[in-house]
Amino acid sequence: ETNDAPADLFLSYTVLLDTQLNAFFAANRSTAINMMDSAYLKDVYDNIFVPWLGRGVDDADPKIITWDRPLPFVIGEFITDVASFFGIFLLPWCLMFLLPVFMYMVVMEKEEKLRSMMLMMGLRMRWYWLVTYLFNFILYIFICIIVVGTSVIFKLRIFTQTEPMILFLSLLLWGLALNSLSIFLSAFFSSSRTATIVGYMLVIGSIVVSNTINITTNYEALPNPIFLLYSPFAFFRIIFIIGLYCGVD
Incomplete structure (x- = not known):
């Protein structure tokens, strides 16, 4: 004017x-x-x-x-549930440390000739692998019950706010993938000690690399399909996205 x-x-x-x-x-x-x-x-x-x-x-x-x-804007409360935020990074450690345990048991039976003795006594390989797979999966379910129960008691949002069916399918598929991965990797080792060391190194490396990629990339963008071919990376990506949405108001 x-x-x-x-x-x-x-x-x-x-x-x-x-x-x-x-x-x-x-x-x-x-x-x-x-x-x-x-x-x-x-x-x-x-x-x-x-x-x-x-x-x-x-x-x-x-x-x-x-x-x-x-300009007008809406004032909202930012992240207040610190425990749920750190649960994104702690949950993969709890659920993947069974990998070297599974590898150790399979390689140890091969190293000590226990599997050969069972085969000589008439055990067929398909039943051996079926029993091994079921035993490992039952052990995984037991660990999942402890982890989920503890998280619900402490009211971690990743378990209290997520659709139960999504969590169930994610944990179920991860248990099957973890079991299969351990049996696959055990075929490359003849020493239980070496298998255990490599298993723990693989756990630590997978979690560190996955967390680094998830933190430094846009969580809304579709990741490279090659990244998801490795089952631990795919599972950690699911946990990261679920925890990220549950930990922010």
């Missing part, structure tokens, strides 16, 4: 600012913009308009006035 009196010539406008993160910076920015606009207008007025319009207007004091108004 402008008025007709030369001595009071001014232009005013309103700027809407996002002040949710830093209101002090927004206020300083508005002041700086106002000073620059006024200085530019003064220079243009004195060097262009005054010579062109002639005398009688050189006494005017043109100004630009900047008004700022904050």
Whole structure:
């Protein structure tokens, strides 16, 4: 808006600012913009308009006035459940440390010739692998009951706010994948000690690499399919996304 009196010539406008993160910076920015606009207008007025319009207007004091108004925003509570947030990183440790245990039992029976003795006594390999698979899976279910029960008692949101069917399917499929992975890896070892050491190194490396990738990438973006071919990475990705949504209000 402008008025007709030369001595009071001014232009005013309103700027809407996002002040949710830093209101002090927004206020300083508005002041700086106002000073620059006024200085530019003064220079243009004195060097262009005054010579062109002639005398009688050189006494005017043109100004630009900047008004700022904050944009509305919703104030919400940020993460308050620290335990649920750290549960994202602790849960994979609890559920994957069975990998070296499963590998040790299979390799130990092969190393001590126990499996050969059972075969000599008439045991068929399909029954041996079936019993081994069922025993490992029952042990995994027992660990899951302890982990889930403890988490529910301490009211971790990853177990109290997530759809039970999603959790059930995730834990079930992970148990099957973990069991299969341990049997597959045990075929490459003849020493139970070596299998155990490699198993623990694989657990630590898988969790560290997976957490690093999940933290440093956009959780809403679809990860590379190659990343999900390794079953621990896929399971840790599921836990990370579930825990991230449950840990934020």
